[in-house]
Amino acid sequence: MLRATGVSRSYGDERVFRDLTIDVDAGEVVAVIGPSGVGKTTLLRTLALSLEPDEGTVTLDGTDAWAVDESARLALRRRVGMVFQEASLFGGSVARNVEYGLRVRRSWSERIASLFRLSGAADAVHESLEVVGLADKTDQPADSLSGGEAQRVSFARALAYDPDALLLDEPTSDLDPRNTAVIEEAIGEAKARGIGVVVATHDMHQAERVADRVAVLLDDGITEIGPTEEIFDDPADERTRKFISGELVY
Numbered sequence: 001m002l003r004a005t006g007v008s009r010s011y012g013d014e015r016v017f018r019d020l021t022i023d024v025d026a027g028e029v030v031a032v033i034g035p036s037g038v039g040k041t042t043l044l045r046t047l048a049l050s051l052e053p054d055e056g057t058v059t060l061d062g063t064d065a066w067a068v069d070e071s072a073r074l075a076l077r078r079r080v081g082m083v084f085q086e087a088s089l090f091g092g093s094v095a096r097n098v099e100y101g102l103r104v105r106r107s108w109s110e111r112i113a114s115l116f117r118l119s120g121a122a123d124a125v126h127e128s129l130e131v132v133g134l135a136d137k138t139d140q141p142a143d144s145l146s147g148g149e150a151q152r153v154s155f156a157r158a159l160a161y162d163p164d165a166l167l168l169d170e171p172t173s174d175l176d177p178r179n180t181a182v183i184e185e186a187i188g189e190a191k192a193r194g195i196g197v198v199v200a201t202h203d204m205h206q207a208e209r210v211a212d213r214v215a216v217l218l219d220d221g222i223t224e225i226g227p228t229e230e231i232f233d234d235p236a237d238e239r240t241r242k243f244i245s246g247e248l249v250y
């Protein structure tokens, strides 16, 4: 469904990755694991269609996002949600923050249509807050939430507008085990809804828990991508094996 093929990306003279290929299907979770600074965020931003690759293509349901005009690309981008390492909520209520996702991501025509079915929007907000266990905090000011709760609201905001793909950049790296478990369950719910999820994580145990497939990003490319069990139990690539076993120190 969402696919990057042969993509390369540099910042100035600094190459981050080269000739990299990765894809996610509807209703699938793919984890990208790799050491800090290897390019996981850059890859996610490339998949989110917010960063143009120097080479290669990024397609959503077969449409090359960088071969179409700006407005068509924006329409494609609206179908992809992203959750960052740190929640960025504004000072309104929890519900307003979740609604904001719906408003920003919708096209004008969809927004006008939604005026006629406001209860539908309210349902989407309530349902996605239920997924992250915060339906009882709908009216609470977002700035009164704990860090973990704020991150759960960020997830609900991305889920509410029902994206085709959801990209999560280290979504639990600052969270305690309880909040981490809630986010991991919510990833399962997104998958059950048919959303394709890509999660960048440095936590291999998390990748094992949530992912159908794992991509290992080392140096300037993906050394191996495959079913989670295969990558952790029987990797074909020597560098992947060393990274998984902790022999490869960065």
Ligand SMILES: Nc1ncnc2c1ncn2[C@@H]1O[C@H](COP(=O)(O)OP(=O)(O)OP(=O)(O)O)[C@@H](O)[C@H]1O
Pocket (backbone or CB within 6 Å): 011, 014, 016, 034, 035, 036, 037, 038, 039, 040, 041, 042, 043, 202
């Ligand atoms: N806007 C930018 N300008 C210049 N260099 C950048 C920029 N963004 C990232 N980089 C560099 O690109 C490389 C990859 O960064 P990126 O943030 O994608 O890695 P990462 O795997 O997500 O790291 P981490 O796990 O620490 O968040 C790093 O060397 C980083 O310094």
